[in-house]
Amino acid sequence: xxxxxxxxxxxxxxxxxxxxxxxxxxxxxxxxxxxxxxxxxxxxxxxxxxxxxxxxxxxxxxxxxxxxxxxxxxxxxxxxxxxxxxxxxxxxxxxxxxxxxxxxxxxxxxxxxxxxxxxxxxxxxxxxxxxxxxxxxxxxxxxxxxxxxxxxxxxxxxxxxxxxxxxxxxxxxxxxxxxxxxxxxxxxxxxxxxxxxxxxxxxxxxxxxxxxxxxxxxxxxxxxxxxxxxxxxxxxxxxxxxxxxxxxxxxxxxxxxxxxxxxxxxxxxxxxxxxxxxxxxxxxxxxxxxxxxxxxxxxxxxxxxxxxxxxxxxxxxxxxxxxxxxxxxxxxxxxxxxxxxxxxxxxxxxxxxxxxxxxxxxxxxxxxxxxxxxxxxxxxxxxxxxxxxxxxxxxxxxxxxxxxxxxxxxxxxxxxxxxxxxxxxxxxxxxxxxxxxxxxxxxxxxxxxxxxxxxxxxxxxxxxxxxxxxxxxxxxxxxxxx
Amino acid sequence: xxxxxxxxxxxxxxxxxxxxxxxxxxxxxxxxxxxxxxxxxxxxxxxxxxxxxxxxxxxxxxxxxxxxxxxxxxxxxxxxxxxxxxxxxxxxxxxxxxxxxxxxxxxxxxxxxxxxxxxxxxxxxxxxxxxxxxxxxxxxxxxxxxxxxxxxxxxxxxxxxxxxxxxxxxxxxxxxxxxxxxxxxxxxxxxxxxxxxxxxxxxxxxxxxxxxxxxxxxxxxxxxxxxxxxxxxxxxxxxxxxxxxxxxxxxxxxxxxxxxxxxxxxxxxxxxxxxxxxxxxxxxxxxxxxxxxxxxxxxxxxxxxxxxxxxxxxxxxxxxxxxxxxxxxxxxxxxx
Numbered sequence: 007x008x009x010x011x012x013x014x015x016x017x018x019x020x021x022x023x024x025x026x027x028x029x030x031x032x033x034x035x036x037x038x039x040x041x042x043x044x045x046x047x048x049x050x051x052x053x054x055x056x057x058x059x060x061x062x063x064x065x066x067x068x069x070x071x072x073x074x075x076x077x078x079x080x081x082x083x084x085x086x087x088x089x090x091x092x093x094x095x096x097x098x099x100x101x102x103x104x105x106x107x108x109x110x111x112x113x114x115x116x117x118x119x120x121x122x123x124x125x126x127x128x129x130x131x132x133x134x135x136x137x138x139x140x141x142x143x144x145x146x147x148x149x150x151x152x153x154x155x156x157x158x159x160x161x162x163x164x165x166x167x168x169x170x171x172x173x174x175x176x177x178x179x180x181x182x183x184x185x186x187x188x189x190x191x192x193x194x195x196x197x198x199x200x201x202x203x204x205x206x207x208x209x210x211x212x213x214x215x216x217x218x219x220x221x222x223x224x225x226x227x228x229x230x231x232x233x234x235x236x237x238x239x240x241x242x243x244x245x246x247x248x249x250x251x252x253x254x255x256x257x258x259x260x261x262x263x264x265x266x267x268x269x270x271x272x273x274x275x276x277x278x279x280x281x282x283x284x285x286x287x288x289x290x291x292x293x294x295x296x297x298x299x300x301x302x303x304x305x306x307x308x309x310x311x312x313x314x315x316x317x318x319x320x321x322x323x324x325x326x327x328x329x330x331x332x333x334x335x336x337x338x339x340x341x342x343x344x345x346x347x348x349x350x351x352x353x354x355x356x357x358x359x360x361x362x363x364x365x366x367x368x369x370x371x372x373x374x375x376x377x378x379x380x381x382x383x384x385x386x387x388x389x390x391x392x393x394x395x396x397x398x399x400x401x402x403x404x405x406x407x408x409x410x411x412x413x414x415x416x417x418x419x420x421x422x423x424x425x426x427x428x429x430x431x432x433x434x435x436x437x438x439x440x441x442x443x444x445x446x447x448x449x450x451x452x453x454x455x456x457x458x459x460x461x462x463x464x465x466x467x468x469x470x471x472x473x474x475x476x477x478x479x480x481x482x483x484x485x486x487x488x
Numbered sequence: 489x490x491x492x493x494x495x496x497x498x499x500x501x502x503x504x505x506x507x508x509x510x511x512x513x514x515x516x517x518x519x520x521x522x523x524x525x526x527x528x529x530x531x532x533x534x535x536x537x538x539x540x541x542x543x544x545x546x547x548x549x550x551x552x553x554x555x556x557x558x559x560x561x562x563x564x565x566x567x568x569x570x571x572x573x574x575x576x577x578x579x580x581x582x583x584x585x586x587x588x589x590x591x592x593x594x595x596x597x598x599x600x601x602x603x604x605x606x607x608x609x610x611x612x613x614x615x616x617x618x619x620x621x622x623x624x625x626x627x628x629x630x631x632x633x634x635x636x637x638x639x640x641x642x643x644x645x646x647x648x649x650x651x652x653x654x655x656x657x658x659x660x661x662x663x664x665x666x667x668x669x670x671x672x673x674x675x676x677x678x679x680x681x682x683x684x685x686x687x688x689x690x691x692x693x694x695x696x697x698x699x700x701x702x703x704x705x706x707x708x709x710x711x712x713x714x715x716x717x718x719x720x721x722x723x724x725x726x727x728x729x730x731x732x733x734x735x736x737x738x739x740x741x742x743x744x745x746x747x748x749x750x751x752x753x754x755x756x757x758x759x760x761x762x763x764x765x766x767x768x769x770x771x772x773x774x775x776x777x778x779x780x781x782x783x784x785x786x787x788x789x790x791x792x793x794x795x796x797x798x799x800x801x802x803x804x805x806x807x808x809x810x811x812x813x814x815x816x817x818x819x820x821x822x823x824x
Contacts, residue, residue: 080659365620402652431499432499433495467649469652
């Protein structure tokens, strides 16, 4: 605890030699785990969210503010005036690829600023925070205490694969094909579905060999196109997650599979094998190697876009979120219990882009998010994980202004629209505090616009350039720094 | 949910609009919130109208008699000599002015206490709500209350620097509390701790039992007044009495239970055993009670309610007081 600085086993002579051997990476990682566990040191903060939910901007501004030590008035060490500073640490051997903090920050601080490139896989970054010691005893050892934080960014899509672990290829194919045939997705999947029908007609199993592999690749390609189209249309519940977010598996041949109806012709056995390979060698290891080591988890959700895209997408997002929440229901899922003993102690769900609506809508935004996963959250609570909900904006890009509209005062937002080069004022509409009903979808009520970023101040200070990022940070890490 | 008609999102007409002319919005209060609760009387104190009539009548009568007597007496002095009458009537006038001034100050300090009460009640309501836009008003009043405290100018400035308009009322109050009140809370806590310890030590050391109560009374009142002054309630006699009444009442309602049970648990631990010679034990309990009163006086005098995790804990306070008492006793044993 307080005395963790005077002895660091990593500095022992043998240890540095160990670090130099790449083959020992995973062994090294386990030792690191052990050291950190005993010294109570590194906190692994996992950040996830579906595509376009603002993970990169969140992590970038969070680290930026931490490095500056400013604009975080609700973060406990700042509140107590004990935060001495923060610095980035070089990655350890065996760490995932580094999070592109510098380039992301550069694009936000450039003139004109632009939203950074989204990240496409697992990446991480290590930080060290130093906090002044206050206790009399602790001060005898050291004036400050340091806390290492590893921020891990991974696509939320990967969590959607969790149900696959309990399914056979047959079950999975049945549910997935049914979903593809649903009214909202039928058109997007048309090409792939007709290819399936064609195979069903011929009823011939392609002979093993190049022909079979070729057919598999074609079908998988059609399926991938469907997933990409669905993703572009705003759908989130797309399995397998690595097809839309391949990460380090981009272009791997064993990813070339897709659901097939039972007894179908075509490369059924091959697909089934690849499915099992995916399930056992990709999904499972993700949970066992990464997910099981997270201490704190924040899930970002872009509710505003989901509302914009209409009912089908909104309900799909809700389904995806509930599936994501399943991953945090350890006790109920014997599956997870079989894999590892999880240790996520804090779970935070945030609705991002809160600056796109007026301040008085933040409360509703939070309530709506809570409402979307109310059942799954209840189950998680039952298992002892307390999900917290919040509405935040990582980089505030609008002001709130009031206008007079036919005798009513309206709360409007002022900012630069994405892709347009002028400042404008709009009444963004209101967020329903509860799940939208039929009427809400019918009358074009949701039409939220995307804004271009405001330039991130390089030297912080003054009014925070975010909304509630400090409070989110405090929930996630505050207790480790008191 | 809301009665007014839904307005669809729209962009304001760019031709007629100058974005820079618009006023940054301080959102209007949401009318749907419940009206503030009246500050509840904690005990169902019986109303005693007859007693009140009797007391006020008797007091007015006594005052009248004294006043009339003084008037007659001075008039008599004037008959004896103009000089004598002049001097004495001047003295009487001075006394009257003094009395008025004193009563005025008393009333003023009582009203200030009442104002702090009102602010806190409003603050409690806002802290429980998710409203937007009502905290500014409240905070302006609080700032006015502390207008003359120059040492708070900086923290208040810092608050305004950091408070973004996106904060809701609860967050705004919390931010104000921890930027502006944190140093005051710390000082008040020190006062409470010191008073608790002093009372503990002094009552343990006094040889005469009767002296105990006097010490407890004097030190406790001094502590209450110091805390009140710290929070900007300059207490007169009446305000002090009111504070004392409410402080004690708070304990009776909520405090004694936790005080006794915690103390009982602590009894099993070494810390109390170490100081539990009969008199020292008595002292420790006295000190603890005083500290408990101190904590509730802090709550009464703070215009913005303590958030859940800000509230100084009795448990920690007790541990600190007991530790100091135990240390003091060990030192005394060595000397003795």
